[in-house]
Amino acid sequence: MTATVAHAESAPSNATTTPARKRWSVAEVEALFALPFNDLVFRAQQVHRENFEPNAVQRSTLLSIKTGGCSEDCGYCSQSSRYDTGLEKESLLPLGEVLENARAAKAKGASRFCMGAAWRGPKEKDLAPVLDMVREVKKLGLETCVTLGMLKDGQAEQLKDAGLDYYNHNIDTSPEFYGQIITTHTLQDRLDTLDKVRDAGINVCCGGIVGLGETKKSRAALIAELANMNPPPDSVPINNLVQVEGTPLGNNEAIDPFDFVRMIAAARITMPKSYVRLSAGRQELGDAVQALCFMAGANSIFYGERLLTTENPDADADDKLFARLGLKSF
Numbered sequence: 438m439t440a441t442v443a444h445a446e447s448a449p450s451n452a453t454t455t456p457a458r459k460r461w462s463v464a465e466v467e468a469l470f471a472l473p474f475n476d477l478v479f480r481a482q483q484v485h486r487e488n489f490e491p492n493a494v495q496r497s498t499l500l501s502i503k504t505g506g507c508s509e510d511c512g513y514c515s516q517s518s519r520y521d522t523g524l525e526k527e528s529l530l531p532l533g534e535v536l537e538n539a540r541a542a543k544a545k546g547a548s549r550f551c552m553g554a555a556w557r558g559p560k561e562k563d564l565a566p567v568l569d570m571v572r573e574v575k576k577l578g579l580e581t582c583v584t585l586g587m588l589k590d591g592q593a594e595q596l597k598d599a600g601l602d603y604y605n606h607n608i609d610t611s612p613e614f615y616g617q618i619i620t621t622h623t624l625q626d627r628l629d630t631l632d633k634v635r636d637a638g639i640n641v642c643c644g645g646i647v648g649l650g651e652t653k654k655s656r657a658a659l660i661a662e663l664a665n666m667n668p669p670p671d672s673v674p675i676n677n678l679v680q681v682e683g684t685p686l687g688n689n690e691a692i693d694p695f696d697f698v699r700m701i702a703a704a705r706i707t708m709p710k711s712y713v714r715l716s717a718g719r720q721e722l723g724d725a726v727q728a729l730c731f732m733a734g735a736n737s738i739f740y741g742e743r744l745l746t747t748e749n750p751d752a753d754a755d756d757k758l759f760a761r762l763g764l765k766s767f
């Protein structure tokens with residue numbers, strides 16, 4: 438099955454008992470954004486409580502297993518070989534070093550370990566050592582996640598057989614804005630990989646970034662595109678751009694933090710059963726805005742001092758924030 442870019446009209450119901458799944462139009466998501474802030478957050482909190490334990494937040498730790506030198510031109514990324522960001526290109530980490538990091542993440546209280554590689558996609562010779570990493574990390578009792586770029590036929594099945602729980606592959610921005618941020622692959626390429634992941638029975642982790650210079654309509658279109666996936670992603674990371682010097686977007690202005698909270702709330706309302714992850718850019722949001730994000734339905738974070746190549750709040754600082762907010766982690 439090949440996915441295509443989502444359209445706004447309702448899908449016909451083909452079963453007598455199952456009602457058609459709600460399809461979200463861009464205008465409907467824009468209408469959510471236009472609600473008074475309190476009304477939007479209240480509604481998101483209601484949806485959150487109907488579907489999840491209200492004070493529990495899942496924690497995933499990230500590790501860059503292969504840093505820099507990526508052939509792609511994603512305008513936000515420190516790891517593209519096209520931009521001079523001062524990042525040292527590294528080869529694939531040895532298994533032992535990955536396991537050392539995974540053990541430390543588990544000891545600090547992460548439940549999922551997410552390994553990221555700066556590839557357009559893995560070559561066969563690249564995949565074999567990653568399969569070993571997945572098998573061994575899983576044995577530690579952690580959920581496993583990888584983000585390796587676009588997959589070729591058969592690779593998702595190999596990852597599934599190795600015990601992979603989640604594959605992260607973001608659509609990043611709206612269909613209309615995509616070509617202004619990335620030209621070396623298309624949104625349809627990303628959707629094709631997501632189909633392969635889903636068909637292999639791996640949980641889908643798929644979200645996007647804000648702060649790229651997109652319009653509010655483009656943000657609404659990103660949310661609609663995610664929510665109209667069938668089924669919606671199991672996990673939806675919402676990243677706030679980390680401005681990286683040397684990238685085309687390095688001097689972008691940060692978005693209004695309340696608009697970031699609105700993104701989280703819209704994700705929660707439109708994808709009631711998905712984990713919504715408050716992802717990159719938490720450092721810049723501060724504690725109070727993060728608390729609003731949890732109130733708006735975020736129930737997952739990246740936990741640990743580093744994202745892939747940029748900084749994240751210290752684990753201790755997060756533990757303190759969770760204690761102040763009475764949040765449980767898992």
Ligand code: SAM
Pocket residue numbers: 513514515553554555556557584585586605606607609644645646676677678679680681717718745
């Ligand atoms: N190469 C793989 C890919 O593109 O899927 C995996 C790694 S890539 C760094 C994973 C995701 O990180 C991107 O899709 C993007 O959403 C996010 N990301 C990358 N750089 C970022 C930045 N500077 N700020 C916020 N999010 C970023």
Ligand code: DTB
Pocket residue numbers: 499515553584605607644645674675676679716717744745746747748
């Ligand atoms: C996702 O949506 N965000 C993570 C993870 N999936 C792989 C990556 C964020 C990267 C932030 C920039 C960096 O550290 O390089």
Ligand code: SF4
Pocket residue numbers: 507508509510511514515516517554555556557586
């Ligand atoms: Fe490469 Fe992924 Fe960065 Fe794009 S986001 S340049 S594909 S590492």
